[in-house]
Amino acid sequence: MNKLKVNPMLKKEILVSVRSIKLTVLMLIFNIILAAIGLLIFSSVLETVRWSGRLDYSSTVSLYITLLVIEFILLAFIVPAITAGTISGERERQTLDILLSTSLSPSRIISGKLMSSIISVILLIISSMPVISLIFIFGGVSGGDILTSVLFLIFITVYAGAIGIACSARFKKTTTATVAAYGSILFLGIGTLFLVGILCVTASIRYPYESNIGLFSLILLLNPAVSLMNLILKQVGSASDFSSGLQEIGVPGFMSDHWLIISTIVQILFILLLLIWSVKRLNPVKKKGRGNH
Amino acid sequence: MLRIQHLYKSYGNFTALNSLSLHVEKGELYGFVGANGAGKTTTMKIAAGLLLADHGEVYVGGIDVRKEPKKLKEKIGYMPDFFGVYDNLKAIEYMEFYASIYNINGKEARKLCLELMDLVNLQDKADRYVDSLSRGMKQRLCLARCLVNNPELLILDEPASGLDPNARFDMKEILKNLCEMGKTIIISSHILSELAEMCTSIGIIKNGEMVLSDSVEGIFSAITMANPVVIQVTEGMDQAANLIKEHPLTGQITIKEPTIKFEFRGEAQDEADLLKMLILQGVSVNGFKREEGNLESLFIELTRKGEKI
Numbered sequence: 353m354n355k356l357k358v359n360p361m362l363k364k365e366i367l368v369s370v371r372s373i374k375l376t377v378l379m380l381i382f383n384i385i386l387a388a389i390g391l392l393i394f395s396s397v398l399e400t401v402r403w404s405g406r407l408d409y410s411s412t413v414s415l416y417i418t419l420l421v422i423e424f425i426l427l428a429f430i431v432p433a434i435t436a437g438t439i440s441g442e443r444e445r446q447t448l449d450i451l452l453s454t455s456l457s458p459s460r461i462i463s464g465k466l467m468s469s470i471i472s473v474i475l476l477i478i479s480s481m482p483v484i485s486l487i488f489i490f491g492g493v494s495g496g497d498i499l500t501s502v503l504f505l506i507f508i509t510v511y512a513g514a515i516g517i518a519c520s521a522r523f524k525k526t527t528t529a530t531v532a533a534y535g536s537i538l539f540l541g542i543g544t545l546f547l548v549g550i551l552c553v554t555a556s557i558r559y560p561y562e563s564n565i566g567l568f569s570l571i572l573l574l575n576p577a578v579s580l581m582n583l584i585l586k587q588v589g590s591a592s593d594f595s596s597g598l599q600e601i602g603v604p605g606f607m608s609d610h611w612l613i614i615s616t617i618v619q620i621l622f623i624l625l626l627l628i629w630s631v632k633r634l635n636p637v638k639k640k641g642r643g644n645h
Numbered sequence: 646m647l648r649i650q651h652l653y654k655s656y657g658n659f660t661a662l663n664s665l666s667l668h669v670e671k672g673e674l675y676g677f678v679g680a681n682g683a684g685k686t687t688t689m690k691i692a693a694g695l696l697l698a699d700h701g702e703v704y705v706g707g708i709d710v711r712k713e714p715k716k717l718k719e720k721i722g723y724m725p726d727f728f729g730v731y732d733n734l735k736a737i738e739y740m741e742f743y744a745s746i747y748n749i750n751g752k753e754a755r756k757l758c759l760e761l762m763d764l765v766n767l768q769d770k771a772d773r774y775v776d777s778l779s780r781g782m783k784q785r786l787c788l789a790r791c792l793v794n795n796p797e798l799l800i801l802d803e804p805a806s807g808l809d810p811n812a813r814f815d816m817k818e819i820l821k822n823l824c825e826m827g828k829t830i831i832i833s834s835h836i837l838s839e840l841a842e843m844c845t846s847i848g849i850i851k852n853g854e855m856v857l858s859d860s861v862e863g864i865f866s867a868i869t870m871a872n873p874v875v876i877q878v879t880e881g882m883d884q885a886a887n888l889i890k891e892h893p894l895t896g897q898i899t900i901k902e903p904t905i906k907f908e909f910r911g912e913a914q915d916e917a918d919l920l921k922m923l924i925l926q927g928v929s930v931n932g933f934k935r936e937e938g939n940l941e942s943l944f945i946e947l948t949r950k951g952e953k954i
Contacts, residue, residue, distance in 0.1 A: 360745040371733035445729035453723035456746045636695045
């Protein structure tokens with residue numbers, strides 16, 4: 353029987369990262385922030401119960417939403433920090449040329465780096481499960497909902513990771529790559545919303561009560577925050593509000609009804625494009641390189 | 646083993662390689678010499694498939710570097726002039742990581758890596774973290790790493806740079822051993838005397854052009870011929886100077902009594918004839934010899950030619 357072939361880069365990265373204290377410290381900070389916020393909301397729910405004598409289930413849902421959003425924001429900060437130094441770090445350490453002179457293809461380097469970053473972040477997500485489980489004390493959210501959300505957070509990790517790696521492949525210095533990765537993620541998460549907002553306001557100035565910006569609204573397909581919002585609203589039974597909101601700004605009806613699936617497909621395609629571009633960027637014989645002479 | 650033909654490479658307006666051609670036969674230890682910025686690293690990077698040439702052909706063991714990069718990488722081991730190591734990785738793990746790239750895993754990888762570490766005298770450092778090793782040890786470890794895929798050609802860019810004399814000696818001995826094992830090695834260095842001691846052939850590059858490429862014997866013969874002849878005259882200084890000036894094989898001449906130093910393009914027999922002629926014309930000569938030269942003097946002469954000093 354053939355042995356399972358593990359990407360050597362992935363194996364090495366995992367070995368190096370588990371020996372480093374960075375991941376442990378990151379996990380600690382991540383969970384402290386998440387637990388602090390979770391416990392704060394939890395105690396406020398308990399306080400309300402104490403005063404009113406009854407449990408408002410909408411507040412447990414808000415605990416769930418808040419925890420997911422906080423986790424999303426934390427991941428948006430952590431993933432670029434982990435991935436933006438993957439390739440540029442090899443370049444700065446002057447180990448990239450050695451790697452590229454071996455049989456290790458650029459695609460295996462990229463996939464190994466991405467997978468090891470994803471594994472680290474999955475560890476973070478799994479480690480946050482006890483905090484997320486606070487929701488089960490009150491009920492109202494199913495295990496399936498949480499699993500779907502966790503899977504979506506992992507998908508967002510891959511998305512942010514692909515952006516981080518593309519920036520790392522593009523820029524020589526890790527600092528520049530990190531800034532570019534944060535900039536790109538901020539643009540996708542907040543910038544696109546801001547852009548759509550401005551276009552809607554502009555449209556409503558020209559035609560009062562009209563905020564249809566047509567196909568420009570489709571830029572939101574790239575926004576993972578909007579997709580997460582759609583997922584959460586679906587889980588809490590407010591998907592129709594979300595869909596009508598999208599239709600108001602000009603998203604075609606079919607797309608607004610299936611926003612989550614369509615946006616996920618678009619984002620997967622974007623991830624693939626980023627990864628292919630990163631591989632090409634790394635391949636020394638497919639681009640005009642610069643080097644010492 | 647390595648055939649480079651009319652290689653061109655430029656970075657913007659700067660021409661790094663200008664029709665560079667180079668041939669390294671199987672089993673040779675080829676020394677690649679040139680000043681900083683002459684084009685050594687660019688040539689080596691192109692040969693290792695790390696850089697694309699603008700024009701020209703590079704073949705390693707008959708493989709076109711541009712067309713078959715995958716096959717190329719199975720045949721070569723490349724060591725850059727500057728390189729780093731990974732933190733939190735032991736020397737043996739560093740080796741095993743590179744072995745796993747070539748699908749050598751488990752016990753087989755451990756055995757091979759220990760053998761290679763033994764070859765570079767690092768067998769007792771297997772469990773040391775790589776970043777705790779000295780520079781010389783790191784260089785040797787990197788050399789051992791180059792050998793995990795049993796390459797036919799080793800491309801070593803300044804492997805002895807920054808090493809102390811003992812570490813340089815060790816490196817030289819290891820390279821000689823590898824050459825005896827049948828490996829073809831191309832090595833760049835600034836320490837010309839060491840290259841002269843261990844290399845079988847040497848190429849000198851200047852401004853991206855190969856100005857001299859020959860066997861070590863051929864180069865030393867050229868060095869001797871390029872050196873000036875120095876004679877000491879006890880009587881008939883003016884006559885000797887005139888005779889030498891008029892000789893068709895004589896070049897630049899410097900007179901500093903009682904010595905005359907002059908470029909002479911003739912062979913040993915021509916030197917003997919010149920000496921005979923001087924004596925027959927009544928010049929009293931008590932010293933006649935070609936100045937001894939070395940690789941450094943040839944290198945300086947070749948690389949400074951045409952430059953304003």
